[in-house]
Amino acid sequence: MSRRLTFRLMVISLALIGVLIAGLRYMETGIPLVPGQEAEVWLVEARVDFIADGGAITASLSLPENPPGFELVDEQAASAGYGFTLLNHNGDRRAEWTKRSANGPQSLYYSAQFIAGDRATEAPGNRMEPRVIPVFWNDAQLTASRELLARARSTSSSATSLARELIKLLNGTPPDQNTALLLSQPGSTAELLMQLLNQAGVPARLVMGLHLEDARRRQRLAPLVEVHNGDDWLLFNPKTGETGVAPTLLLWHQQGKSLLDVTGGRQSSVSFSMIRQTVPARQLALTKNSDTLFSRFGVHRLPIEEQSMFKLLLLLPLGAAVVVFMRVLVGLRTAGTFMPILVSLAFMQTSLLPGLASFISVVTIGLVMRSYLSRLNLLLVARIATLIVLVIFVISLLSVIGYQLGYSTGMVITFFPMIIIAWTIERMSILWEEEGPREVLVQGGGSLAVAVIAYLLMQLPLLQHLSFNFPELNLVLLAVILAMGQYTGYKLSELRRFHAMGDDG
């Protein structure tokens, strides 16, 4: 009996410690308990990778300065052993890392915080005098570009409408001969559009923008084109023809020579990670710079790339608690104990309905294929390996079909853990052969129900906010899981299972 008492005390003290630390953190840092009260802050981290040749290194990265719609609050650079300076030359802001000698793969980090701000602020790049950049084509390209420009010009009246017509022509499917010829040269559509406009005598320039999306890693800049209409620079999306700066678009590189220059290294590239926070910017800045215990051991101290991963990781205990609840208290049968959590994590990336549709279709197609495989008389390991390969084919096929039908959501299936899907298909198929389709539906439905419930909880902004900013609250979840682990009462499903026992006394 006393062992039971210590267990209870432990559970209660775990929960209390969690709440207590969260309370202290709240008082110390002032991070709000509910999300959405404050302006959003975007933490963006640029990571420059290259391979050093052994000599002196100079790496310089173009930086945004008051990009339209955002305000730069704070910036830092982190790179071991490198000298770091911020240079500003005629509105061209650059970060420069220098080192006497380095060898092998190098990673340099620059991170900055932006607050969504006034959209009307004038970007310094806009003050730049519009200027037509000379374009050089070879003969064939020259003819093709003239042809294309003539067609666009005949249906337009101004610089902006010319740009719009050109975008339409460049994105026409199938592209006509002239467009195809021009597109076959190296470089993006944006670059081609910029060149065509300059050839027509309209000042245009290439800019690089970053699409902000919460908890994304390894993102690249998207090339866009700015066109001068006589008074102002206007931003065009070279794929869709949309004008203006979208609220989630951060203009990173507006002018100047290049985005990234590395001397003394090769294979250089830059990628971006970002994360959205609902913490007041100034408080965050304070927290970062102060030396309290909480700021030292907060998740906020990690590089942003890791932070976005933690955002997902810290939600996992919630999913685990849902699985325990559904299996111990409700008595739902699932295929594979924690498979539903992995599926619900995939739902977090894909959003619910496309995720459900693609999961069900992949598993169904997989089951059909598996029924053929069972006739081939394969060894188990080989059969599952075959299934993994087939699942990858199915997923690629569905992605391509989805893309052709115009759903970019076709791609979402790639978020599902392939190996788990292959095992699920194998288990389901064995279940089908031995227990019949009813059991497959029961267990498959049970797994999906748990996955959906876990997803619905994990996507609540409040729970996301709490689990990330107050990670110690997961101790409370741990206490709940422990308590459920000692539950000896009936499951909900047993109330029905033993209903025949109501006959006697």
Place this chain on the structure above:
Amino acid sequence: MRPAWLSPRRLREAGVLGMNCRNIEFIGRYNPRSKFPLVDDKLKTKLLAADYAVPTPSLRLVIRQQHEVADIEDMLAGLDSFALKPAKGSGGKGILVIDRRKGSHFIKSSGALIGITDIQRHLSNTLAGLYSLGGVPDVAIVEDLIEFNTCFDGYSHEGVPDIRVIVFRGYPVMAMLRLATHASDGKANLHQGAVGVGLAMDSGRCLNAVQFGETLTRHPDTDRLLGDIVLPQWRDILVLAARCYEMTGLGYMGTDIVLDGSRGPQMLELNARPGLAIQVANGHGLLPRLRHIEQLRERRLTSVDDRVDYATQHFAEGASF
């Protein structure tokens, strides 16, 4: 009309043992983890049973390696009827029962005709761990078939009926007879549609019978009255079950016993996590009996016979448990 749901209070009054309670208070407390392999591996169980002179169907072949599968035709040469089982299978999964041969083909207990390649595929799957707990690599065993006992005439469809006895700390506490049906495809698992017949602990007489959780009075395939069932050699069955406690040291287990036509009760397999459906078949909860045994003074009765006597007296039909 009986309600489709019972309140937790009614279940507690009926003394029903729930799965959470079974796992924590009985399996967790009385079954040492180290003893599980003895019963999870049928081959180990059989070898152990031989040590303790517990009768089991005789072991004919053990297939451990994939390369042996190619020679299986020669190895089976002298056997016309046999049962092929995965050593670590659970819930009757992967058991292949061959009744007789017809030319180069084998006839399953269900009457289906299969060739040697089907048997080889089944063996490969078994060795790769398809039927084993947790999918670990396994071995396959071939043993003699049970001779059908005439006392079950008309009570079974295809399969041999088996008797499940729950043994708690060496005392048999509850028993049921499992009859395969057409719906269960010859298998003796209740959730697959086999008929479960609760048995009185003193006489081996039928108390109650269920299929798919519903009470019934006649066998669904043969229409025989289930209430007429009285098991012969009842005391021998209980003694055999109780002896398995000394053999394994598991405090809470299910023993599966069959009545062979000529050799009498045979232990088929043991289960360290026996199911709960036996309560529905008996119309009685397990909990009062388990609690009663639990509060008995340790080692007051040590011999198998004493324990069986105790169980037949205290858990008899009409007794308070």
